[in-house]
Amino acid sequence: MEFESLVVYGIEFFVITTLFVLIILFFVRMLRNRSEKKQEYAIAVIQEALPEYLYTLDPAYLEILEPYTKSGSGRDLLIEYLIDIHSELNGTIKQAAKSLYFDLGLQSDSESKMKSLRWFEKVAGIKETTLMENSDGYELVKDCLSHSDPEVRRSAKIGMVELKKIKGLKDLALVNDPLSDWSFMSIHSILSRHPYKIRKKDLKILKEANNPSVRKLARLLNSLSTDNLITVEDQ
Amino acid sequence: MNGLMVEFYHIINNWIFVYAIILMGLYLFLAGSSLLEIRTYMNRNKYMYYDDILRSPLAPGISIIAPAYNESRSIVYNIRSLLSLHYNNYDIIIVNDGSKDDTLQRMIDAYDLVKQDIEPELDLDHNEITGVYKSTNKAFKKLWVVDKKNGGKADALNAGINLSNKELVACVDVDCIIEDDALLKMVKPFLESTEKKMIATGGVVRIANNCEVKDGRMLDIKLPEKLIPLFQTIEYIRAFLLGRMAWSRYNGLLIISGAFGLFDKKILIEAGGYDQSTVGEDMEIVVRMRRLMHNKNIPYEVEYIPDPLCWTEVPEDRASLIRQRNRWTRGTIETLISHRGLFFNAKTGVLGLLSYPFWFFFEWLAPLVEFFGLLYFIFLVSIGFVNWKFFFLLLLFVYTFAILYSSFALLIEEMTFRQYKKSGDLIRLFGVILLEPILYHPITVYAAIRGNFDKFVLKKSNWGSATRQGFSSK
Numbered sequence: 001m002e003f004e005s006l007v008v009y010g011i012e013f014f015v016i017t018t019l020f021v022l023i024i025l026f027f028v029r030m031l032r033n034r035s036e037k038k039q040e041y042a043i044a045v046i047q048e049a050l051p052e053y054l055y056t057l058d059p060a061y062l063e064i065l066e067p068y069t070k071s072g073s074g075r076d077l078l079i080e081y082l083i084d085i086h087s088e089l090n091g092t093i094k095q096a097a098k099s100l101y102f103d104l105g106l107q108s109d110s111e112s113k114m115k116s117l118r119w120f121e122k123v124a125g126i127k128e129t130t131l132m133e134n135s136d137g138y139e140l141v142k143d144c145l146s147h148s149d150p151e152v153r154r155s156a157k158i159g160m161v162e163l164k165k166i167k168g169l170k171d172l173a174l175v176n177d178p179l180s181d182w183s184f185m186s187i188h189s190i191l192s193r194h195p196y197k198i199r200k201k202d203l204k205i206l207k208e209a210n211n212p213s214v215r216k217l218a219r220l221l222n223s224l225s226t227d228n229l230i231t232v233e234d235q
Numbered sequence: 236m237n238g239l240m241v242e243f244y245h246i247i248n249n250w251i252f253v254y255a256i257i258l259m260g261l262y263l264f265l266a267g268s269s270l271l272e273i274r275t276y277m278n279r280n281k282y283m284y285y286d287d288i289l290r291s292p293l294a295p296g297i298s299i300i301a302p303a304y305n306e307s308r309s310i311v312y313n314i315r316s317l318l319s320l321h322y323n324n325y326d327i328i329i330v331n332d333g334s335k336d337d338t339l340q341r342m343i344d345a346y347d348l349v350k351q352d353i354e355p356e357l358d359l360d361h362n363e364i365t366g367v368y369k370s371t372n373k374a375f376k377k378l379w380v381v382d383k384k385n386g387g388k389a390d391a392l393n394a395g396i397n398l399s400n401k402e403l404v405a406c407v408d409v410d411c412i413i414e415d416d417a418l419l420k421m422v423k424p425f426l427e428s429t430e431k432k433m434i435a436t437g438g439v440v441r442i443a444n445n446c447e448v449k450d451g452r453m454l455d456i457k458l459p460e461k462l463i464p465l466f467q468t469i470e471y472i473r474a475f476l477l478g479r480m481a482w483s484r485y486n487g488l489l490i491i492s493g494a495f496g497l498f499d500k501k502i503l504i505e506a507g508g509y510d511q512s513t514v515g516e517d518m519e520i521v522v523r524m525r526r527l528m529h530n531k532n533i534p535y536e537v538e539y540i541p542d543p544l545c546w547t548e549v550p551e552d553r554a555s556l557i558r559q560r561n562r563w564t565r566g567t568i569e570t571l572i573s574h575r576g577l578f579f580n581a582k583t584g585v586l587g588l589l590s591y592p593f594w595f596f597f598e599w600l601a602p603l604v605e606f607f608g609l610l611y612f613i614f615l616v617s618i619g620f621v622n623w624k625f626f627f628l629l630l631l632f633v634y635t636f637a638i639l640y641s642s643f644a645l646l647i648e649e650m651t652f653r654q655y656k657k658s659g660d661l662i663r664l665f666g667v668i669l670l671e672p673i674l675y676h677p678i679t680v681y682a683a684i685r686g687n688f689d690k691f692v693l694k695k696s697n698w699g700s701a702t703r704q705g706f707s708s709k
Contacts, residue, residue, distance in 0.1 A: 006624055010631045017635050021642040022665055028649050029661055120278035127282040151279050154427070182426035185294065189287035 119149040130159035173209030268481035296401030297325040301409035302391030307336040316451025322418040333385025359393035359508035362386035389509035389516035417544040437491035438544030466675035473644040483539035487590040493517035495545035515566015564686025602683035
């Protein structure tokens with residue numbers, strides 16, 4: 001090949017590559033801008049209509065939300081906001097948020113995520129199921145204990161205690177996989193937040209658990225009982 | 236040209252060619268690995284709730300240690316920013332490293348500090364402490380100030396570590412802006428690790444020049460206006476998102492930025508603390524801690540968090556930039572020399588077989604290869620022995636590769652953290668990518684050559700001065 005044509009070829013290659021890269025960058029930015037705007041609009045509608053519906057139970061607001069129940073991303077957004085409301089508020093509105101989660105069939109979305117092959121979908125499903133207190137999903141959460149990904153196992157351990165408190169802890173006692181400090185602190189926090197009763201024989205099971213972290217937690221439960229957060233019963 | 240010279244010419248050409256191909260191949264490998272690591276991180280943190288840890292009384296204690304030297308102008312705001320971080324169990328230790336201005340008096344006045352009768356532990360060596368101060372105001376109960384004789388950054392950090400009674404220490408630059416949730420994100424790997432001991436985590440550092448800052452808090456993220464910080468913006472995105480994240484994936488990190496790093500205090504002390512004799516103390520301590528873990532045969536990890544957690548001001552003029560890069564080069568050389576036992580040391584795994592050789596061949600030697608390559612090229616031109624066709628195409632290829640690599644970093648930034656959203660930011664950054672190999676890269680190569688010269692010929696081992704503009708305040 002002649003020198004001149006090589007130069008021209010090289011310059012053409014450079015210009016095309018540069019333009020290609022620039023187009024990709026702008027294309028990605030355009031897509032992100034568009035999806036962000038769409039999401040911002042959806043968030044604005046949901047943020048306005050969802051609390052109104054939960055307070056008034058006026059079907060007109062449900063109609064506003066209906067378009068979002070038909071797409072995967074819309075359902076995910078609804079779940080996200082229902083979780084926020086359910087976690088941060090109490091009383092009838094909390095109950096209404098939970099009811100709507102079930103009425104719209106969003107719990108089956110969360111359960112499907114737990115059956116997904118993707119580990120991060122599983123994590124999302126576990127978090128949604130536990131934060132919305134869907135106790136029917138407990139077995140699915142428990143199944144995730146044997147998953148190969150540590151994040152899935154971690155979420156499952158925390159989720160089991162969040163959903164079933166002492167029963168979850170008793171199930172964890174049979175597992176050898178130790179709790180990370182993160183899981184330990186999360187479970188401790190869950191148990192500290194929810195005053196409840198524990199039978200002496202259950203406490204004994206926990207104190208003799210295979211899992212060293214559960215044994216450590218059982219000792220902590222004793223200390224919590226002195227703060228009236230936990231009542232240790234004979235039966 | 237005689238036969239011997241032709242033979243020499245071919246050997247040199249082949250070596251340079253092989254070196255460049257390995258370098259580019261490694262960069263591509265690192266870029267791909269970073270992408271995977273960032274995607275994993277994003278997925279892992281999508282549904283992460285920090286509230287339980289934020290409120291937990293069991294959260295491990297963290298001491299934030301920030302050396303201050305002649306920071307009178309901004310120290311009060313810097314401390315205010317540190318006092319408002321979101322974490323349950325932390326304290327702040329400001330080490331006034333013999334400032335010549337009124338840094339100490341400003342802190343005393345602003346935070347009602349009173350001298351305490353405390354003798355810190357002497358686990359680590361440092362210059363004499365002349366006073367330890369604590370606030371009488373309950374609002375500032377987290378704040379401690381250590382006043383000591385000047386001994387440099389490493390010396391000041393050691394003094395702060397001796398005073399700390401927490402499990403973890405966060406070593407930061409006092410003039411950095413730390414994100415509110417930075418400690419939570421940095422502590423997470425320490426709490427999650429079960430099979431390996433987490434010894435250190437680092438956070439991504441971004442450039443704060445021209446950003447709007449008020450009371451030590453980031454109000455508005457803007458691209459720098461001047462060209463030199465703008466070049467560094469792309470350089471930082473590339474280094475943190477493409478380089479360190481990849482090394483983090485393979486547990487091969489050799490450095491945690493001195494601007495913001497979180498360390499296991501026990502291991503840090505056991506390793507001997509910061510080395511006062513080097514100007515690259517941030518790299519040296521990580522390598523030493525890693526060697527300690529290898530020697531003790533304890534599985535361990537060092538991790539990087541890709542979230543932008545810390546904002547810092549970078550040099551705005553060429554002279555300051557050269558001084559800074561000169562120091563970084565000397566720091567790298569000092570660390571590599573003092574830990575030369577790691578070179579292809581199979582017993583240390585990734586550390587000895589990959590990380591150390593990479594730093595040796597491609598961080599330390601790369602600017603030297605470029606420089607001597609340039610001298611060699613000038614020599615060939617002078618004797619009329621240049622294959623211009625080959626030269627031109629090679630130059631175009633290398634330039635295109637550099638642009639593609641930086642653009643890939645920008646693309647990852649755009650797809651993930653997207654800090655520069657303003658219209659025009661993307662085109663400015665892309666323009667900078669096009670100009671960087673021509674205008675900016677030669678400066679950094681020059682600084683690295685100067686660093687080598689200063690280290691080996693002048694035997695220089697001081698920090699040099701830095702000129703800071705200070706953050707604009709709204």
